[in-house]
Amino acid sequence: MVQLELRKALREKSDEADTQRRLSESRLAQTQKMARADEERKLLNAELSHRMKNTLAMVLAIAGQTLKDVIERDAVDAFTGRLQALSKAHDVLxxxxxxxxxxxxxxxxxxxxHADENRRELEGPKVTLGPKAGLSLSLLLHEPATNAIKYGSLSNETGKVSVKWSVDDSGGGPILSMVWTEIGGPEISVPIRRGFGSRLIRMGIAGTGDVEKSYLPTGFTATFKAPMATVQDIGS
Structure with missing residues (x-):
């Protein structure tokens, strides 16, 4: 009787060990499957990003060759400059x-x-942007930087540009605030002509449109605000 109970206990122990082994093997197989899927996803994303980068470089080259004989260079320079800004943001992403x-x-x-290290100031906390906001910000900053070179603080030898940002959690949801300030440039006035660049600035970060601009005698300033939920959105 004792031997029967002992054999039964041993069988149960063996069955339990087999069950645990099968569960462990199943979990290991699932983990390996997920790891392979994640690796394949990373490889696919890298390949797609590489192709997009090559395509953008090709567009820049085609634009340069196609527009090389255009007499009105301001429009050409604005177009290629925006493509270069997008390309830089693409590299970061x-x-x-x-x-x-x-x-x-x-x-x-x-x-x-646009500006050497001693002529630009960046200050703010670590903030992660989603792809749309990253591309939007690159175009947004390109416009006042270009204007600063033509008319503002980067048009002389001593002026600077300052960009400071912060996150305000005091309201219903965190808000990203970014302030562009030009320092040490010539006296400026409100521009009479407004083109596509002005429209890009008015669109704000990720198209939120929350923008306040000031054309002060001391230099151009602009404050841009956007909900953190918008700037960190990773959707398409």
Missing amino acids: LRENWSSAEIAEVMLSVLTL
């Missing part, structure tokens, strides 16, 4: 498989096209 970008990196990638 590519590092994170097109899922996000740090706001400071996007700003720096664009402003290096």
